[in-house]
Amino acid sequence: MRHPLLLVILAFVVWSGTFLLVYATQATGCSVGWHNDEIAFWRSPLRFILIVLVIIGLVAIVGTLAWLRRRNTLTAALETSTFLDDVKTYVAIGAIFSSAFCFAGVFWLTLCPL
Amino acid sequence: MLWGSFALFTLVLGLFLAAVLVPRFGRGVSQTRWIILGGLVLPLPVLTGLTFYAFAEGEFLLKGAVSEADEVLEIRATGRMWQWQFSYPSVSGSPVHTDLLHIPAGRTVEIIAESEDVIHSFWVPRLGGKIDAVPGHSNRLRIRADQPGRYGGICSEYCGTGHAGMQFEVQAHRQEDFREVVTGGFRHD
Ligand SMILES: [Cu+2]
Numbered sequence: 001m002r003h004p005l006l007l008v009i010l011a012f013v014v015w016s017g018t019f020l021l022v023y024a025t026q027a028t029g030c031s032v033g034w035h036n037d038e039i040a041f042w043r044s045p046l047r048f049i050l051i052v053l054v055i056i057g058l059v060a061i062v063g064t065l066a067w068l069r070r071r072n073t074l075t076a077a078l079e080t081s082t083f084l085d086d087v088k089t090y091v092a093i094g095a096i097f098s099s100a101f102c103f104a105g106v107f108w109l110t111l112c113p114l
Numbered sequence: 115m116l117w118g119s120f121a122l123f124t125l126v127l128g129l130f131l132a133a134v135l136v137p138r139f140g141r142g143v144s145q146t147r148w149i150i151l152g153g154l155v156l157p158l159p160v161l162t163g164l165t166f167y168a169f170a171e172g173e174f175l176l177k178g179a180v181s182e183a184d185e186v187l188e189i190r191a192t193g194r195m196w197q198w199q200f201s202y203p204s205v206s207g208s209p210v211h212t213d214l215l216h217i218p219a220g221r222t223v224e225i226i227a228e229s230e231d232v233i234h235s236f237w238v239p240r241l242g243g244k245i246d247a248v249p250g251h252s253n254r255l256r257i258r259a260d261q262p263g264r265y266g267g268i269c270s271e272y273c274g275t276g277h278a279g280m281q282f283e284v285q286a287h288r289q290e291d292f293r294e295v296v297t298g299g300f301r302h303d
Contacts, residue, residue: 101165109169110176113224113254
């Protein structure tokens with residue numbers, strides 16, 4: 001499980017999980033009608049649920065980065081090269097940026113057809 | 115959009131050819147800087163621009179294009195192995211059209227995609243939309259042709275041996291011709 005190549009893609013695996021969760025919830029919410037009423041700030045329950053999911057996803061990816069960095073410092077002395085460690089860190093930072101960019105739409109885009 | 119892609123293609127290929135053919139081209143720029151310029155500075159603004167353009171278009175089709183929901187014309191698109199059938203619930207006296215979808219130009223059209231057998235996918239690349247037609251389920255997709263004309267469409271979900279031939283044509287007509295064309299009173303070829 002701790003294969004270094006798997007750890008390289010770990011942050012984007014978490015990103016994909018968040019995407020799947022957000023997409024499935026949005027589709028389900030639209031079909032069930034969670035977008036129809038306003039509960040607070042003129043926003044629907046569906047929007048609040050999606051925002052919470054995106055924040056959880058973002059926290060999970062930042063957590064992944066923190067975990068990878070701590071692991072890197074622990075194992076640095078045992079490894080012959082730190083190249084993969086650097087790649088993991090950069091990939092995780094990329095995943096944080098793409099999460100913020102891709103999922104920001106839950107705050108302001110139309111969620112469902114009329 | 116076409117000219118933008120042309121400019122980018124020329125730029126990238128020009129840099130590539132220069133690096134291969136012109137002696138010592140690009141040596142003055144460090145490797146790290148090449149990666150940062152070519153890998154981040156060039157693509158990020160392009161992709162950001164395209165993403166926000168797509169957001170704006172999506173919002174336009176969902177809301178801005180119509181002030182009332184009934185201004186959207188609903189058309190039922192039913193996929194089956196291996197053809198598409200189009201019917202017009204709101205146009206009385208219109209027959210079912212096979213592999214030929216008539217739409218009015220300059221009006222937002224809502225496709226209700228359904229399937230009689232397996233999963234198909236309705237796709238008209240020039241009109242931007244693509245959505246799966248799933249048995250027992252109605253998926254909705256909005257498309258809009260600004261100009262009258264003919265647009266190619268195809269099934270884009272593999273659905274059996276006839277999949278590759280499961281094409282259809284979209285004809286966008288002037289608003290005043292549309293009803294006659296759909297009800298069959300208007301000769302066209
Ligand atoms: Cu098909």
